[in-house]
Amino acid sequence: MSKTELRKSMINILKNMNAEEKLEKSKAISQNAYTFIQERGYQSVGIVLPMAIEYDTWGLIDLLLEKGIEVYSPVCNYTDKSMNFHRLNSRDEVRKDNKNIPIPDPEQRVNNNIDLLVVPGLIFGPTGYRIGYGGGFYDRFLTTFNNDTVSLIFSDQIGDTIIDSHDLPVDYLITEDRTFDVKSVRVNEE
Template identity: 35%
Template sequence: MGKEELRKGMLLSLEKIGGMERRRVQKAMHTHLFDSPLWKQAERIGVTLSTEKEWDTEAIIEQAWDEGKAVCVPKSIHDSRELQFYDITSFDQVEKGYFNLMEPIVEQTSRVDKESMDLLIVPGLLFTKSGYRIGFGGGFFDRFLADFSQPTVSLVHTNQLVDSFPIEPHDVPVDYIVTEEELFETKLLK
């Protein structure tokens, strides 16, 4: 089965999770993340603004602000398929951008070098326990991760974990996965 079929199947599966279960899962994921040394040691968090199909990141951003952490969110540069991150201090500093994703308003925010991020929360649809992911398509995050040296983590429902899928040379695994059950380091499972 190809990546596109896997993507479609997982999107359908995630849509079937009811509101109450979704809230329970997200709360457990957030608790595991916030209790981790990864989170506690990070001073600047890179994170996307989630869509309805993704696990909530708004609560993560608010928690970071409550703890005095800096938050930066990506802007998609579609011509080069790259991501540029900008610090935000308010949800008023974002607008709908590429593919209707919420992105920073560059005139109201400051661009951040990737080296200044202490933790990057990476979106995706399917994951192996060794951290490889199938995202939403486009390869933006794989390009960004190719030379990113800080820790990366993804929010993953246990249903999104699969044994394997086709891995391509440009695919970059995340370092940690947080599920509703636990947070684990992926390189320990490679």
């Protein structure tokens, strides 16, 4: 299968997940992610605002804001395919960009050196490589990002990936069931 075929297949799986089961799994992912963040003492987190078919990040975002952890969300520049992470203080600040994607207020402070970056995607392999949506925004951003990375996913999203030379892996995967230190797996395989 090609990356395009794998994307389509996973999008179909995610679209057809039972709504109640998806909600329960999302709550478990949020709790596991919050515990992970708290245990490691991260003070700032970069996280995408929720998209319809993925894990709903609002549960975690609300918890982080409530606990005083700084939250930053991406605003994309579609011309040069770059992105910057702007401070998010509440749901009231959320807008839609020209592609109807939810974004924080672009006037808010930028911080591209957050302690932990939550990287979205569709399919993740056991060593942290992922298949995203094909835009390349996160792969570009990750080339200069040196702090920890994590992906918050349903266990259904772990599967076969195709790794291209420009792809960059995440350090951790968190599902509704467990946390995977995939960076250690890569180091042990070298």
